[in-house]
Amino acid sequence: MRVLMIGDIVGRPGRKAVQELLPSLLHEYRPDLVVANGENAAGGNGITPPVAAELFNRGIHVLTMGNHVWDKREAENLLEEEARILRPANYPDGTPGRGYTIIRVKEDLQVGIINLSGRIFLSTLECPFRLARLLAEEIRATTRMILVDFHAEATSEKVAMGWYLDGLVSAVVGTHTHIQTADARILPGGTAYITDVGMTGPRDSILGVKTEIVIKKFITQMPVRFEVATGPVQLEAVLIDINPDTGRAEAIQRLQLYGTS
Secondary structure, eight states, X not given: OEEEEEOEEBHHHHHHHHHHHHHHHHHHXXXXXXXXXXXXXXXXXXXXXXXXXXXXXXXXXXXXXXXXXXXXXXXXXXXXXXXXXXXXXXXXXXXXXXXXXXXXXXXXEXXXXXXXXXXXXXXXXXXXXXXXHHHHHHHTTTOSOEEEEEEOSOHHHHHHHHHHHBTTBSEEEEESSOSOOSOOEEOTTSOEEESOOOEEEESSSBTTBXXXXXXXXXXXXXXXXXXXXXXXXXXXXXXXEEOTTTOOEEEEEEEEEEOOO
16 A cells, blocks of 8 residues: 655645646656645645535545635535545534544555644644544544645654554645655554655745745844745655555655656
């Protein structure tokens, strides 16, 4: 069982990167399941129905979200209607949408996907650790192959989640910080882990935003309006091989691809 998990897609450049670079990954690695974080896919913040449809049409099976999930007004109805889009499961009861799903990949294979948000430097939601374990144990009654997108700011919180879920899920993949980390590994219990899978969007930017805008904010400490950068694009992801019988990860590989424009 092979899974491709794509880092945060940022705006039109991120969607362009998916269009240009994802086909070669699908051809070379032939993943059974493609998951991408889409919380910045529409204009740099949030998701809309046309943007979601575009990404699904490019070969992505499931979109996960994060702290920008509600930045577009259309998101509330979209997440209620579209089961292939997840928002962090640790939002309070009654929040629109769903925080996990079980998707049938092949006739005899199912994969559980959980989306969670961290609480350090982000909104104080329900405890992601306790909820992650509850959901993982619930999903394991159906399948042992479970992926977790942990959308969090602090590296310590992400590393802690990896160790906390080691042996209980197939992979814990960090998102949100837009910089791919060099710590991809298989933990002792068989869980694939990386602190952050990276960003899919404009390469010559600061986390997807025009460099001059962010630099101005740092220097002046004045409010600025962020704009998605343009120029050459990148796609960052991890490829994870999972034993379908045990749910244990057998390999995790970091991927970085760059477009010509």
